[in-house]
Amino acid sequence: xxxxxxxxxxxxxxxxxxxxxxxxxxxxxxxxxxxxxxxxxxxxxxxxxxxxxxxxxxxxxxxxxxxxxxxxxxxxxxxxxxxxxxxxxxxxxxxxxxxxxxxxxxxxxxxxxxxxxxxxxxxxxxxxxxxxxxxxxxxxxxxxxxxxxxxxxxxxxxxxxxxxxxxxxxxxxxxxxxxxxxxxxxxxxxxxxxxxxxxxxxxxxxxxxxxxxxxxxxxxxxxxxxxxxxxxxxxxxxxxxxxxxxxxxxxxxxxxxxxxxxxxxxxxxxxxxxxxxxxxxxxxxxxxxxxxxxxxxxxxxxxxx
Amino acid sequence: xxxxxxxxxxxxxxxxxxxxxxxxxxxxxxxxxxxxxxxxxxxxxxxxxxxxxxxxxxxxxxxxxxxxxxxxxxxxxxxxxxxxxxxxxxxxxxxxxxxxxxxxxxxxxxxxxxxxxxxxxxxxxxxxxxxxxxxxxxxxxxxxxxxxxxxxxxxxxxxxxxxxxxxxxxxxxxxxxxxxxxxxxxxxxxxxxxxxxxxxxxxxxxxxxxxxxxxxxxxxxxxxxxxxxxxxxxxxxxxxxxxxxxxxxxxxxxxxxxxxxxxxxxxxxxxxxxxxxxxxxxxxxxxxxxxxxxxxxxxxxxxxxxxxxxxxxxxxxxxxxxxxxxxxxxxxxxxxxxxxxxxxxxxxxxxxxxxxxxxxxxxxxxxxxxxxxxxxxxxxxxxxxxxxxxxxxxxxxxxxxxxxxxxxxxxxxxxxxxxxxxxxxxxxxxxxxxxxxxxxxxxxxxxxxxxxxxxxxxxxxxxxxxxxxxxxxxxxxxxxxxxxxxxxxxxxxxxxxxxxxxxxxxxxxxxxxxxxxxxxxxxxxxxxxxxxxxxxxxxxxxxxxxxxxxxxxxxxxxxxxxxxxxxxxxxxxxxxxxxxxxxxxxxxxxxxxxxxxxxxxxxxxxxxxxxxxxxxxxxxxxxxxxxxxxxxxxxxxxxxxxxxxxxxxxxxxxxxxxxxxx
Numbered sequence: 001x002x003x004x005x006x007x008x009x010x011x012x013x014x015x016x017x018x019x020x021x022x023x024x025x026x027x028x029x030x031x032x033x034x035x036x037x038x039x040x041x042x043x044x045x046x047x048x049x050x051x052x053x054x055x056x057x058x059x060x061x062x063x064x065x066x067x068x069x070x071x072x073x074x075x076x077x078x079x080x081x082x083x084x085x086x087x088x089x090x091x092x093x094x095x096x097x098x099x100x101x102x103x104x105x106x107x108x109x110x111x112x113x114x115x116x117x118x119x120x121x122x123x124x125x126x127x128x129x130x131x132x133x134x135x136x137x138x139x140x141x142x143x144x145x146x147x148x149x150x151x152x153x154x155x156x157x158x159x160x161x162x163x164x165x166x167x168x169x170x171x172x173x174x175x176x177x178x179x180x181x182x183x184x185x186x187x188x189x190x191x192x193x194x195x196x197x198x199x200x201x202x203x204x205x206x207x208x209x210x211x212x213x214x215x216x217x218x219x220x221x222x223x224x225x226x227x228x229x230x231x232x233x234x235x236x237x238x239x240x241x242x243x244x245x246x247x248x249x250x251x252x253x254x255x256x257x258x259x260x261x262x263x264x265x266x267x268x269x270x271x272x273x274x275x276x277x278x279x280x281x282x283x284x285x286x287x288x289x290x291x292x293x294x295x296x297x298x299x300x301x302x303x304x305x
Numbered sequence: 306x307x308x309x310x311x312x313x314x315x316x317x318x319x320x321x322x323x324x325x326x327x328x329x330x331x332x333x334x335x336x337x338x339x340x341x342x343x344x345x346x347x348x349x350x351x352x353x354x355x356x357x358x359x360x361x362x363x364x365x366x367x368x369x370x371x372x373x374x375x376x377x378x379x380x381x382x383x384x385x386x387x388x389x390x391x392x393x394x395x396x397x398x399x400x401x402x403x404x405x406x407x408x409x410x411x412x413x414x415x416x417x418x419x420x421x422x423x424x425x426x427x428x429x430x431x432x433x434x435x436x437x438x439x440x441x442x443x444x445x446x447x448x449x450x451x452x453x454x455x456x457x458x459x460x461x462x463x464x465x466x467x468x469x470x471x472x473x474x475x476x477x478x479x480x481x482x483x484x485x486x487x488x489x490x491x492x493x494x495x496x497x498x499x500x501x502x503x504x505x506x507x508x509x510x511x512x513x514x515x516x517x518x519x520x521x522x523x524x525x526x527x528x529x530x531x532x533x534x535x536x537x538x539x540x541x542x543x544x545x546x547x548x549x550x551x552x553x554x555x556x557x558x559x560x561x562x563x564x565x566x567x568x569x570x571x572x573x574x575x576x577x578x579x580x581x582x583x584x585x586x587x588x589x590x591x592x593x594x595x596x597x598x599x600x601x602x603x604x605x606x607x608x609x610x611x612x613x614x615x616x617x618x619x620x621x622x623x624x625x626x627x628x629x630x631x632x633x634x635x636x637x638x639x640x641x642x643x644x645x646x647x648x649x650x651x652x653x654x655x656x657x658x659x660x661x662x663x664x665x666x667x668x669x670x671x672x673x674x675x676x677x678x679x680x681x682x683x684x685x686x687x688x689x690x691x692x693x694x695x696x697x698x699x700x701x702x703x704x705x706x707x708x709x710x711x712x713x714x715x716x717x718x719x720x721x722x723x724x725x726x727x728x729x730x731x732x733x734x735x736x737x738x739x740x741x742x743x744x745x746x747x748x749x750x751x752x753x754x755x756x757x758x759x760x761x762x763x764x765x766x767x768x769x770x771x772x773x774x775x776x777x778x779x780x781x782x783x784x785x786x787x788x789x790x791x792x793x794x795x796x797x798x799x800x801x802x803x804x805x806x807x808x809x810x811x812x813x814x815x816x817x818x819x820x821x822x823x824x825x826x827x828x829x830x831x832x833x834x835x836x837x838x839x840x841x842x843x844x845x846x847x848x849x850x851x852x853x854x855x856x857x858x859x860x861x862x863x864x865x866x867x868x869x870x871x872x873x874x875x876x877x878x879x880x881x882x883x884x885x886x887x888x889x890x891x892x893x894x895x896x897x898x899x900x901x902x903x904x905x906x907x908x909x910x911x912x913x914x915x916x917x918x919x920x921x922x923x924x925x926x927x928x929x930x931x932x933x934x935x936x937x938x939x940x941x942x943x944x945x946x947x948x949x950x951x952x953x954x955x956x957x958x959x960x961x962x963x964x965x966x967x
Binding site: 213215217218261262263264265266269296297298299300301302303304 | 888889892895896910911912913914915916917941942944945946947
C-alpha cells in the first residue's frame, strides 16, 4: 500500500515538476482528512496539483472560481419547485464533489466563504431543512492570492483554522522549469495520469494511519512545541488544542507515508510549518513567520532536557 | 479586606482550642478570676455557636470590657508590671470572642493569639516551655489554615495537617537563619517581671534561721562552667555579700559594703594591691534571676561583664536588679595576699563594730583569750578547737534568746553555719580582731553529664573572714571545723536522718536512678539556656566572628543572602528534581553518544532531530555514517516505538560506535 502512495507522488510529480515536497504534503493532507489552503500567485500550478491529485486518487473533481457576486446557493445548490413532481427538488451545487478546488476563495463575500467552510467542517450541507451528505472523501483545496488584496475578503484566523495545512508552491527550480518548458502544457498530461487509488483504498489507508502509534516521548515533544508557541509572545496566539491535534494527525499521516508505524520528531517537524504557521502567525507577516517557525523548531529541545 | 462570611464551625473549634492552649500556661501568672472569666467567655462563645442565645449588643460588650478592666485595676492595685500588661492583653484577647462573627475576625484573633503566645516566653524559659509555645504557634497557624480553607470553599477540603507541616517545615530554615544572624535589638523599655519578687535566695541580711529556710529549697541558684578543672569543694565559696553590721540579732551590710544602695565602694587595684599566689581560675556563671543586684563569684573575682562592678568586699554587684537569667564570665584569684599598708580606718571601724550591749559572757571570754593567746592566728585556732570538740551541726537548733551568741557558744552548742559564722565574728571582734560575715553558697554539685557545677539554694552558706596583718582578709569557716563533710561533700552528708528530712528533694537524694535522671534533665536544660536562651548580642557577635572572620554588617548581609539563597536554591532544585520526568535509558545512551560526538567536534543542536543529526554526522564524518544511521534508527525505534528488541540492539551498536569514535 505504501508503494502505491510513493507511486502516486511520482505520478503527480510528472505534471507538477520539482514539487515533491508539496505534493507529499498535499497528499498527507488528503490522507489526514484535512483540507488544504494554497496561497500563491496565479500560474504556479495550483490547479494542476488539485486536478492531478484527484485524478491519481481516483476522485471526482470540481472547480469553482469564486467571485464577489457569488451566493451560497451557487456553491451548495438550490431547491427548485418541480411542477411534475409537485415538490421541491434539490439541485446539488459544485460542492458535491470529492475534490473541490475553490479558486481564489478570498474574492467572495464572507457569507459565501462561510457556507463553504461550514460544509468543510460538517461534511454535509443543509438546504431547506434537508440535510445532504457530501461525498466521501471530501477534500477541499482552496487557493488565495496573497498579493492583490484589493477588493478581497481575506479569511479571518478562525476560518483559517478549518484548513489542516497551508502551503505555497513557489517557483520551480531551474531544472524543473526547463523540463516544464520542453514538455509543453501540463494540463494535457493530466488526462494521461494513471489512477492508482480508489475511495476504498483511501479509506483503508486512513484506518491504517489512525493505527500509527505515538509514544509518550513524542507526545512530550509535541507538548513542548505547543507550550513554546504559547509562551513566546511573538506569536499572535498560541496553538489551540485543536491545532495541536491537527498537527499530531498530520504527523501520523506523514509517518505512514514514510513507511513507519510510529511517529518520530522528524514527522512533526516536517509537517509543522504547513500545519501551524497559519494558526499562530498573524496574517501579513509574510516570510518573517517562516523564520519564527524555524526558530521555534530550533529552540525547542527534541529530547527531554 | 474583611470577609463578610460567617465563620465555619471547623475554624471556630480550632480557634477556641488554640485559645485555650495559649491561655493555659498564662493562668499561672494572671489573676485567678481572669482565668475563670476567660474560660466562661470561651464556653459562652461555643454556646452561641450552637445557636442558643444571642450575641451581646454593643452596650453589653462595652460594659463587659469596662468591668473587666476595672476589676483588673482593683486586683493588681495599680502596680505596673509585666503580669498586669499580660493580663490586660489576655482580657482583650478573650473578650474579642464576644464579637467574633465574621470570617475576617478569625484572622485578627489569630494574629493576636500569636502575640499572646509569645508572652508565654517571658515567663517560661525552660526547654519544655519553648516546646509548648511552639505547639501553640502550630495550633494558631492551623486555625489560620482551616479558616482559609473554609473560605476557599474547596469542594473536598483536604486535611490541614499536611499543609501545616509543610508550612512549618519551610519556616524552619528561615527561623534558624534569623535566630543566628538577625541583630538582637535591645529593649526600648523594660517592664519588671513580678515573678522574681517571690524568688528564694540569699537576702541582704542574715538573722537566725534564714539559711535553714533556704536549705529547704531545691531550686537552682546558678550553674558554673570552669575553663579548666573544677576546684575541690572546700575551695568553692561563692560569695555574694559581706555583712559587717551586727545589731545583736541580725547581720546586715554597713554603708561601706552596702551594694544595694549603689553607694558601695568600688574596689580599685590601687586600693589594695594583691599578690597572686596561684594561677587564677576562669569560669562562666549562668545565674538564675534573683531580683537582687548582687552576683556570685569566688574570691577575688574580676569580670569584664558590662555594668558589673567589684566591691571592696570582693563581691560582684550591678546597679539593676537581675530580672533575667544572666550569663557572665569571671576570673578569680583564689589564693592571694594583700600588699601594703593594711586596713584603712573606715573599714577597720566597720570590721570591729559591735552592738553596745548584750552577750557579755562572750565579750568577757574573748578579752581573756586575747590576752592569753599570742596572736590572732592562735586565737582562731583556739576557737576552732572549741567548736570542734563541743559543738553539734544541726538544722534544728534550739531557740535562742536575746543574747543569742552567749546562749549558742556557752549553752546550746548546736546550730548550723550562720550560728557558727555569726558567733565567731562576734567573738573575734570582741577580741579586737577585725572580722566580718560573708554569705553566699558553698560547694555545688558536679553534673557528670556536662561537667558543669550546679549550685542550689540548699547550698546556701555563711562563713567568716578575719583580717590578718600582712595577709589580708583570710577566710575562716567554723562550720568546717564542726562538720567538715558539710564543706567537702555537701549538706546532705552532714546531717542525721531527721535533719535530712528537712532538705528539699529528699527522694532524689535517696534514689540514685531518679537523681541521675534529674541530673541529665538539668544538663539538657543547661545546654538549652546556654546555647539558645543565652544567645545574646555578645554570643551572636562571637558566633559571627568565628563563622565569618569578622562581624561587619556587609559580611553579615552577604552571609544572610548566601544562606537564604542556598536554601532557596535547594528548594527550587528539589522541586525541579521532583517534577522532572525520568529519563529513558535509550535517551541516556543516545546522550552519551552525543557527548562523545560533541567532543569529536560534531555538536547536536537543541532542536535537531536525531535523523537530521545523523545526516550531518554522515556528511562531516563519512566513516561513521553507516553506524550512526543504524544507531539513530535503533534509537528512534526504541524510544518512539518503545521497541525493546531495538533497545537491546541499540546498546550493542552504540557501544561499538562509541568505541570507534574513541
